[in-house]
Amino acid sequence: MSRSLKFALLITLRGFSWYIRHVTKSFLGRGQVPVIDSDAHVVETERTWEFIDGNDIRFKPVLASARSEPNNYRWLVDDKLRRRAMLSDIDHLRPVDRNTQTPEDAREMSDIQSRLNHMDQLGIDVQVLHNTLFIEQVADRIEVDVAVCKAWNRWLADIWSKGNGRFRWSCVLPLTSINDALDQMRFAKDNGAVAVCMRPIESTRTLPDIYFYPIYEEAERLNMAIAVHIANGNSAVCDVLRSPYDPGASFGMFRAMTAVSCHSYMVSELPQKFPLLRWGFIEASAQWGPWVAHEARRRYEASGKVFPDNPFAEFRVYVTCQNDDDLDYIVGYVGEDNLLIGTDYGHFDPSSEIDAISILKSRTDLSTSLINKIVDFNPRNFYAI
Incomplete structure (x- = not known):
């Protein structure tokens, strides 16, 4: 048995044990599969920054607006x-073709029970929580980066402690200081x-940069996944792509960059250098998967190397899908065991759909086995829960 297969078996057993303790007791008797929302969000408010260290209070983020x-x-x-800042006055920004409505106190986590109640209504047992603010660079100075990330992580730790085992989360790191990042x-x-x-x-820097190797080594040791969420941490690139003449500028800034980073990962030495590390590419749909696999194969084979039949499985790559993706086509390249789905809870982006999971579960054009993998087995393996 290969090292990767042994590890996959181990995290599956750990995930089963965790589910028995926290989630499945109320569902097994009814024959239902527990549901994991692989991409949900928290929306930062002034309360978030109450978790900042007293010595760092001068670095506390504050709300501001232009006079215009x-x-x-x-x-x-x-x-x-x-x-x-995504405050309450956002209804005019919501898309009209999808449901993105969430209670304000739930998306801002000012009332955790409200969030849990809404999850019950949506048929969601566990949400993996991602940030909102850090989609772009947040700080230039190291000491500010460290302080703001630390406060955010403390906030999420507090939320997790009150969530009855139903919240897990993706931490943000001050990557300007690797030692501080490792501590966090x-x-x-x-x-x-x-x-x-x-x-x-x-x-x-891009993801294959050796500067990040200590992060990957520690993530592998701690059995934490790498969640490459749509974002762009280079302010200059964002400024170029944020054109007033391009109403779809966020596609180039965020979603396309996510697909590009997956390609960079596949053709780099990272899959072999860190053979147990799992990588997820979150909130960019999965429609790009076949294209990236095709492009990576051409470059691999041009250098005389053998490219795997399914690079997503071989390289431990997971991708969140959407209901409007061509899943029959995508499965042929990505496989059934490497797809996830999320609601993008709290946001109203192109990927946002509060009913995404219930819609997926009601589909008759997909096998029950595939649906169950997307909402349960796959996210359990990816996030090791």
Whole structure:
């Protein structure tokens, strides 16, 4: 038995044990498969930054708005206006073709029971929580980066402690300081985190950069996944792509970069260098999977190397899909065992669909086996829960 197969068996057994303890007791008797939402979000508010260290209070993010747009609040961090703060006045921004409605107190985690109640209504047993603010670079100075990430991770640890075993999360790291990042990874692991959030571009570095090897080594040791969520940590690239003449600029800034980073991972030495590390590419749909596999194969074989029949399985790559993806086509390249699905809870992006999982479970064009893998078996293996 190969090392990778042994590891897959181990995390499957661990996941089964965790499910028996926390989730499945109320479902096994009814023959239902527990459901994991692989991409849900928390929306940062001023309460988030109450978890910042007292010595770092001067680095605390604050809400600010321009005089010309008094209702367009953004986070002021490290003396720069960063991402828009998703406050209550957002209904005019929602898409009209999908359900993205969530209670304000639930998406902001001001009332954790409200979130749990809404999960019950949606038929979701476990949510893996991702950030909102860190989709772009948040801080330039190392000390600010460390302080803000630390506060966010403490906030999520507090949420996890109150979630009755139904929340897991992806930690954010101050990658400007590897030693601090490693410390925060260990704290996060001890407090319910199952993944490390990585942006497709981190400042001037891409994911295969050896600078990140200590992060990957520790993630492998801690049995944490790498969650490459749609994002872009290079401000210069974002500024170029954020054109006022391109209403779809976020596609190039975030979603396309996620597919590109998967290709970079596949053709790099990372799959062999870290043979137990699992990688997820989150919130960019899965429609790009066949294209990336095809492009990676051409480059592999051009260098005289043998490319695996299913690189997603061989390289431990998981991808979140959407209901409007051509899943029959995608499965032929990605396989059944490497697909996930998320609601993008709390957001209203192209991937957001609060009913995504219930819609998937009601589909008659997909096998029950495939559906169960997407909502249960696959995310359990990826996130090792």
